[in-house]
Amino acid sequence: MDYKISNSLVDMDVASMLHPQTNARVHLEKGPIIISGAEGTRIFDEAGRDFIDCISGMWCCPLGFKSERLAKVAYDQMSALGYYHLYKHHSHEPAIRLADKIMETAPSFMSRVIFQNSGTEANEAALKLCWYYQHAVGRPERTKVIGRKGGFHGQSTAMSSLSGRSDYQVGFGLPMSDRFLLTEMPHYYRNHEAGETEEQFSDRMAAALEELILREGPETIAAMFAEPIMGAGGGLMPPEGYFAKIQAVLRKYDILFVADEVITGVGRTGNWWATQSFDLQPDIITSAKGLGSGLVPIGAAIVGPRIFDAVLTMSDRLGNYSQGSTFGGNPVCTAVALETLTIIEEEGLIAHGSALGDFFHSHVTGDNSHPMLADVRKMGAMVSMELMADQETRKPFDPSVNIMGLIGKHCKEHGVAVRLNSNRLVFAPALNMSMADAEQAAERFHRGIAAAWDEARSI
Missing domain, CATH: 3.40.640.10 (Type I PLP-dependent aspartate aminotransferase-like (Major domain))
Incomplete structure (x- = not known):
């Protein structure tokens, strides 16, 4: 099917891109969510709605979604030496x-x-x-x-x-x-x-x-x-x-x-x-x-x-x-990575990440009494849990309920992003997420999961 390219970013995306980990047929019908900006651990869509991201993008952004300090390092390195390889006994400082x-x-x-x-x-x-x-x-x-x-x-x-x-x-x-x-x-x-x-x-x-x-x-x-x-x-x-x-x-x-x-x-x-x-x-x-x-x-x-x-x-x-x-060991990439490790060390973010993990473990799951959340486990800045229709018998939801889809939908509606894989739900926030954002994320999550639970029981 041919699509006419318009000035709309959604139309342009649908007409020109093949997305990974995406249902291509559904994408033709619905198009993408356009992410237009970020502030700390919040991302913003084209309509200006904010989402508190509790999974570091794809587990990969320990310092959030933008950084002037890292941008400067990248600029300075690209201005000095943007590329050279590490083959045949060559090397470079970064x-x-x-x-x-x-x-x-x-x-x-x-x-x-x-x-x-x-x-x-x-x-x-x-x-x-x-x-x-x-x-x-x-x-x-x-x-x-x-x-x-x-x-x-x-x-x-x-x-x-x-x-x-x-x-x-x-x-x-x-x-x-x-x-x-x-x-x-x-x-x-x-x-x-x-x-x-x-x-x-x-x-x-x-x-x-x-x-x-x-x-x-x-x-x-x-x-x-x-x-x-x-x-x-x-x-x-x-x-x-x-x-x-x-x-x-x-x-x-x-x-x-x-x-x-x-x-x-x-x-x-x-x-x-x-x-x-x-x-x-x-x-x-x-x-x-x-x-x-x-x-x-x-x-x-x-x-x-x-x-x-x-x-x-x-x-x-x-x-x-x-x-x-x-491109292995590219000087710009290695310079940014070195600065990333330096920031994590200077700002004590490993300890802060563990404190975030403690917060989400206690405030998201409370006393572990939510009927849907089981096997709640925490390590450092990661909290994960199983999604169960009946904890006593370890009975999962029927696939027709699509419980992960429901949670994803309702959390998105309430402005919080979590990770859903293999019938489990995960929090793995950026190591530098503020406690204020963590508190608001937990509040949004509670509203989202309550709506998902109500809808699941009505199916």
Whole structure:
């Protein structure tokens, strides 16, 4: 169908753009919501209505949606050196200083940083490094990689194949090979057996992982990827003992571990890295989103010593480490990312983010008595909860109710944005959200969820 381009931004959008994560048919009929500006953690549409954003855009704006300080850094850097690559022994000051700062914040057992342009690319780099390591140590037959049901690691072909979500695979002919395996999703609330403690549930998850490894053959498995907190899984936090038990299984069979911190890194969990919050010891940590404050595209893979030693071995054997991207480590992006980390540190925003998490945990869910909100969990500046029609029986809403759609609609009508994934609702505000905005957001949310609950019960 052809559309005539008019002066209307909505008409122009419909006539010229294909949007990601969007129903294309519905978009032709309704068009987009045009976001025209921002102030702190509030965004404004074309009509001037404001929305308090409680999810940092897409988990990615720890400093809100605009920043004169970051804009000046970007301008100054572009005026001095807007681009040069990091290939063939070249470097530049912003990338060097950012890498040094990341290593200062990262766990002491990490070794080096390689820059990419996004979380997907950071995970792609991590995947190739895992395979590179296996070749370096004489185990090229270790090609299989384990993800988790409900997990998400990006939208490239390989990362969609590794992600445990069929919506990123159906219609694309994915997963692309039998190299990609899935173990169980550690959703204690939804999947625990009667009388089973979190520790016992975690034992069962570790046993399922080991069973998968033995069935496939440990000698065929290169690595496992896991998000410390499952973002697309609805901000799903691990049950007690989960990662200690999972890591023990991986060590037993000498399988590499990649912590996907694209969402949880850069202060989201009360530490610089969720790796620190959950006492993880990964071989690679991946990062993006908040690293550039959501204002510039940047990602990074932080590698441990045995990965870096493997790169040295392969450099001796093959020459260049042949992986990278044209814009990876761009001087403007690395300068903005460095300033982002500096601001978070100077303004004490990790602690402030945790205080925001405490606020939303107590003021949004109160005494956890709302009949719709169950399994309310908090870590740092993130609060997530399950949406239930009946908490006592753990009965979800019938799909015909479209409860996530109802909540999204009514929250939008009341001027607040929250995250809705996998039958869960998430708050993950910018680390610098004011308490005044947090209070107003909670008030708007209560009105929105009350309207959604009333409508759901009438269906």
